[in-house]
Amino acid sequence: MxxxxxxxxxxxxxxxxxxxxxxxxxxxxxxxxxxxxxxxxxxxxxxxxxxxxxxxxxxxxxxxxxxxxxxxxxAGAKTYTATLKLGAVTASYDAETPEQPSGQPIPELTKDIAAALTAKFMGEVLQVPPIFSAVKIDGARAYELARSGKTAEIKARPVQIHRLEISALAPDVWELTVGCGKGTYIRSLAHDMGQHLGCGAYLTALRRTEVVxxxxxxxxxxxxxxxxxx
Structure with missing residues (x-):
């Protein structure tokens, strides 16, 4: 110092x-x-x-x-560890807003499913930031619009995910290790994976472990x- x-x-x-x-x-x-x-x-x-x-x-x-x-x-790479809950969604894509159970079956995390998710979500992917985020829409922060009950469209944007490791802590709780570039929302990644699986998912914990x-x-x-x- x-x-x-x-x-x-x-x-x-x-x-x-x-x-x-x-x-x-x-x-x-x-x-x-x-x-x-x-x-x-x-x-x-x-x-x-x-x-x-x-x-x-x-x-x-x-x-x-x-x-x-x-x-x-x-602009540098970042690494995160994230915990997902499957079988439910939230408006904020994390635990800030109430959980809404999807009622859909949760798949078992097999090697094939992990490989399919890695193949789909690694590399350059188009991602829509959460409505509860600091993204600006016509001069206003998206979360300000969301909390006032207004709806707004956020455009998808390309992000880079260069590392994605998936493990199961419980049948409905998975852990991710994610290496990514600027502008990546891990909440959106959790939501998108849940949508792809058909059962829904949201982020319950997030920790950033490295910023190059x-x-x-x-x-x-x-x-x-x-x-x-x-």
Whole structure:
């Protein structure tokens, strides 16, 4: 951690493990306040890729002149572990909104089904972001429209998925390891896999484990302690 304001402004990166139910902005604000107290001046800070409140894991923070390189980090590959519940869907594609059972049979995860899903969803695929997302539609965030009861069409967009591993934790609970590029929504991947299987699925847990070139992260408490003690 830099020892003086000028060194901090020169730029550095922090990879923090975002706590569950915190927004990415919550984390940025908390670290910004700690930096301001440490250096007795305001230091520019931003993040390189949002994590949903119900997700945990790596949130990369850029401080000082490192903020100029945020776009290059956002364009890099990311790795996630995700837990899916099959046999039901939700409007948000995760546990934020009520579950609606599909009433359809859940297939057993065989090698053939895993191979078929991998073949369909790996590579460049067209994906529609969830309506409960920060995608802008005519200047408004999609989640704002969804929460006000308005409907809006979100266009499909190409995303890159270069790694997809599937395992069963229970007959109706599967775990994914996903390696992907910028703009990929793991919630949409879960929903689309459920639709393809015919039984529906939604995301119950999501953790980001890597943002290239960062592979190690510190807890928020560790980051705050490091700022305070530097």
């Amino acid at each position: 830099p020892t003086d304001p000028e060194e901090a402004r020169a730029g550095f990166w922090i990879a923090v493990d975002k706590p569950l139910e915190w927004t990415s902005f919550d984390v940025v604000a908390k670290v910004r306040n700690a930096l301001k107290k440490r250096y007795a001046t305001r230091i520019k800070i931003g993040h390189a890729g949002t994590l949903d409140p119900l997700a945990t894991g790596m949130l990369v923070l850029a401080v000082g002149r490192a903020t100029k390189d945020i776009e290059s980090v956002m 070139p960062f592979s190690a992260m510190s807890s928020l408490d560790e980051v705050l302690a490091a700022v305070q003690s530097s």
